[in-house]
Amino acid sequence: MTPAVRLENVTFAYGDQPAVDDVSLTIGRGDFLGLIGPNGSGKTTLLHIMLGLIEPSSGRVELFGEPVDSFERGERIGYVSQGATDRAGTMPVTVREVVTMGRFAHAGHARLSDEDRAAVASAIETVGITDLADRRINRLSGGQRQRAYIARALASEADLLALDEPTVGVDAESRDAFYRLLDELNGAGMTIILIEHDIGVVTDRADHIACINTELFHHGDTESFVESDALEEAYGSSGRVVHHHH
Ligand code: ADP
Numbered sequence: 001m002t003p004a005v006r007l008e009n010v011t012f013a014y015g016d017q018p019a020v021d022d023v024s025l026t027i028g029r030g031d032f033l034g035l036i037g038p039n040g041s042g043k044t045t046l047l048h049i050m051l052g053l054i055e056p057s058s059g060r061v062e063l064f065g066e067p068v069d070s071f072e073r074g075e076r077i078g079y080v081s082q083g084a085t086d087r088a089g090t091m092p093v094t095v096r097e098v099v100t101m102g103r104f105a106h107a108g109h110a111r112l113s114d115e116d117r118a119a120v121a122s123a124i125e126t127v128g129i130t131d132l133a134d135r136r137i138n139r140l141s142g143g144q145r146q147r148a149y150i151a152r153a154l155a156s157e158a159d160l161l162a163l164d165e166p167t168v169g170v171d172a173e174s175r176d177a178f179y180r181l182l183d184e185l186n187g188a189g190m191t192i193i194l195i196e197h198d199i200g201v202v203t204d205r206a207d208h209i210a211c212i213n214t215e216l217f218h219h220g221d222t223e224s225f226v227e228s229d230a231l232e233e234a235y236g237s238s239g240r241v242v243h244h245h246h
Pocket of ligand 1: 044
């Protein structure tokens with residue numbers, strides 16, 4: 001089976017400052033990849049390259065076996081960008097409306113069918129916010145908003161979820177529940193790419209780790225990462241790394 005994402009010798013610079021340098025990696029379908037690295041190490045840039053939001057200056061990017069620039073099934077990708085939950089604070093739309101937007105990729109501009117409406121309700125139920133479906137998203141907590149965004153991706157029948165620091169501003173309890181939800185989705189076959197600054201959370205949850213600092217320092221299963229020196233190498237001696245064991 002073709003992998004979810006394939007990067008081959010990908011390089012990108014903002015001006016003459018390289019942000020991503022010669023990165024090659026393959027993310028298998030069903031992988032739960034934690035993408036880690038210090039602040040400013042190119043994580044968001046690399047994620048944007050994977051999703052076709054930034055074109056690399058050199059190298060090759062494939063999504064589900066197709067070159068990313070001709071990949072047309074954008075609805076297969078659920079993306080929650082950094083700060084998405086903060087920006088949602090100004091939008092006077094309900095949870096159901098936000099999740100319904102995930103369905104437009106299927107419905108086009110025609111009226112939503114009963115099937116579309118059922119898919120929206122089912123996505124809202126999966127993330128556990130059925131009681132909030134008709135509330136305005138700007139009335140919700142950060143954790144509840146996060147769930148609404150995941151539900152939007154589910155309603156679109158995404159195969160890949162890309163999350164950039166999704167739990168910033170979310171309280172500890174909601175954060176744990178959120179990660180349990182990600183585990184469940186991954187268990188059901190969803191490919192997940194997670195940028196998260198808390199290394200302990202990443203190594204607890206993800207089954208694969210990509211550790212970058214402009215260059216790729218390590219990519220492999222979580223066990224091989226924990227046993228490697230990649231963390232120290234990528235973060236350097238100055239890095240005060242958040243690293244805890246349970
Ligand atoms: P991370 O997600 O790991 O914090 P980023 O991918 O956001 O890293 O940034 C990588 C580097 O590129 C940083 O040095 C950052 O300052 C720089 N950078 C990011 N976005 C831009 C931009 N739009 N213009 C110029 N430089 C940028």
